[in-house]
Amino acid sequence: MPPKRKVPLAMADANANNVPSAKKPTIRKTAAEKAGEAADGKVYKYSDPSTMVNQEPVPVTFLLWPSNDEEKSEDEEDEEDDDIEFDEPRPEPGSLQEQLDIIENERNMAYTEAFNAYVKDKVCISSEEIYDLKEKICAPFKKRADQAREAFVKAGLMTVNEAKAIQGVSEEDRKVKQRGKRNFQEKLNDFQRECNAAIDKALEKEKAGSITHTEAQARITKAKEKLSNKIKKAKEGVVQWASTWLKVEDVKDMQPNIKLDENGKEIPKPKSVAQLREEAEKAAFVPPRVVTDEGVPVSKAGMKKAFEIREEVDKRDPDLHAMYIYNDFAGYGITEVMDNVLAEFNKVIFKKEVSPIEKWTIVEGLVTYLYMEDHTPWMMNDDPDAIQEVLNMFGIMYITTLEMLHESNLLPTSPTAPLPDNIGIMTLLLLNFLTTICTDFHLPWLHEIVRAADKYGVILTIPSPERISITQSQLERWRAERRVTKGLAWKGKYQRFKKEHPGGKYYDITQMSAAEKAKYKFSGTSDSGSGEDDDE
Numbered sequence: 001m002p003p004k005r006k007v008p009l010a011m012a013d014a015n016a017n018n019v020p021s022a023k024k025p026t027i028r029k030t031a032a033e034k035a036g037e038a039a040d041g042k043v044y045k046y047s048d049p050s051t052m053v054n055q056e057p058v059p060v061t062f063l064l065w066p067s068n069d070e071e072k073s074e075d076e077e078d079e080e081d082d083d084i085e086f087d088e089p090r091p092e093p094g095s096l097q098e099q100l101d102i103i104e105n106e107r108n109m110a111y112t113e114a115f116n117a118y119v120k121d122k123v124c125i126s127s128e129e130i131y132d133l134k135e136k137i138c139a140p141f142k143k144r145a146d147q148a149r150e151a152f153v154k155a156g157l158m159t160v161n162e163a164k165a166i167q168g169v170s171e172e173d174r175k176v177k178q179r180g181k182r183n184f185q186e187k188l189n190d191f192q193r194e195c196n197a198a199i200d201k202a203l204e205k206e207k208a209g210s211i212t213h214t215e216a217q218a219r220i221t222k223a224k225e226k227l228s229n230k231i232k233k234a235k236e237g238v239v240q241w242a243s244t245w246l247k248v249e250d251v252k253d254m255q256p257n258i259k260l261d262e263n264g265k266e267i268p269k270p271k272s273v274a275q276l277r278e279e280a281e282k283a284a285f286v287p288p289r290v291v292t293d294e295g296v297p298v299s300k301a302g303m304k305k306a307f308e309i310r311e312e313v314d315k316r317d318p319d320l321h322a323m324y325i326y327n328d329f330a331g332y333g334i335t336e337v338m339d340n341v342l343a344e345f346n347k348v349i350f351k352k353e354v355s356p357i358e359k360w361t362i363v364e365g366l367v368t369y370l371y372m373e374d375h376t377p378w379m380m381n382d383d384p385d386a387i388q389e390v391l392n393m394f395g396i397m398y399i400t401t402l403e404m405l406h407e408s409n410l411l412p413t414s415p416t417a418p419l420p421d422n423i424g425i426m427t428l429l430l431l432n433f434l435t436t437i438c439t440d441f442h443l444p445w446l447h448e449i450v451r452a453a454d455k456y457g458v459i460l461t462i463p464s465p466e467r468i469s470i471t472q473s474q475l476e477r478w479r480a481e482r483r484v485t486k487g488l489a490w491k492g493k494y495q496r497f498k499k500e501h502p503g504g505k506y507y508d509i510t511q512m513s514a515a516e517k518a519k520y521k522f523s524g525t526s527d528s529g530s531g532e533d534d535d536e
Helices: 031-035 074-082 096-119 127-154 160-165 171-208 213-241 273-284 300-315 329-348 356-372 384-407 423-436 446-455 472-480 490-500 514-520
Strands: 060-064 295-299
Touching: 060 300, 060 356, 096 127, 096 171, 127 160, 171 213, 295 300, 295 356, 295 423, 300 329, 300 356, 329 356, 329 384, 329 490, 356 384, 356 423, 384 423, 384 446, 384 490, 423 446, 446 472
Parallel strands: none
Antiparallel strands: 060 295
């Protein structure tokens, strides 16, 4: 386990970003000097202009904003209709369950409104503040729920223990449970498909004469036994892994429900209205190159990078490999992935032959990943000093990137520019991550990101309706803060950083030997967590 560190921000000369006066050229120039010098004699710090010759606009995709209750799409309504078959009967009118459900819905709404109002103009908020706010808002509703239970007990309708066992369920939680059941049903169906494939394979081998009838039947029996065991284990583990309000009794009677034709082939389930609409919209959709009310343009290369980062994080998540190593293993793994991203950026940032677009892709992909994913395992890691150091490098990396894009005249963007017009919103998304997710860390340089954006002509427009926690007044407060004059030069800072952050694949579970994996596996599971052994 890496040692904990408490290292203050190293100081470097802020003027290190300024290009020094050119020395008198010698008769012979090195290849590096020639690569960094344009036809007009200008020396480029980051990328040679030749890397942008005949550069076409990069292909883009589109990242949709998450919708809120007021903006429920037709697709979501259709998906809810698809989940109706997994809904539970509504409580009887006048029952304790109905009363507690009403109270829980009111509590959920009150807390959501209070939380949004509380964090609206705050730069950061601690977990303790969130806990205190929740306790304060929820206390009256808890009292009402206890009073409702007490009334039913006094009326002789149930015992104290029976009343305590009944908990209110909000509409939001009910929908989560419906989706959980639907996903669990699909998981059972996947198990059945695996079994069917194994049976088909055995029958084909028998037909080809490569195995006997007896051996084929033995393989079929084994496939059915595996199916039964996997269904059993899935039901036993649903409470631990589903995180969808499901209980064992919710899934005990569920079985695969795919249907086969007379030839033993699966009959496809008719596509839902939502699926049909989505397919039609995807076929007709042309991603805009500007931020809209619907979402954010992201270069395809940037989105690919975001998925690559997620894949690397998943390789270091024991839960996804049906393993337990130790509590903070996944968190250390995420830090390692972030170290690798920073190392990749360092490798190319000053290479003149690498285009600025390729360099931006790394940063765009990282910010997109930070926006899309859940960071609980990382933020809960027991080495906050290492995370603090990584976050500091994120800030310096972004400021350096804005300078790099400005040098290549890629800021501000236009409809015909190579990059989509998303640099402003990417800046805001990074600030949003740093101020809402990283609330327990001291980040005194946030205003320098805003200062750099202003300096290089990046327009920071708050999306409307509100999609992020950053506000215009917050941006103005950052602009008014005193300038940080040291510690923002990439070269010197990264050289010190990498001594404690070498990156690598130490936490990559896919690099472990089979014997090492076996030590940490849950019993009866393969590396996929399915419980199925490899079949030769």
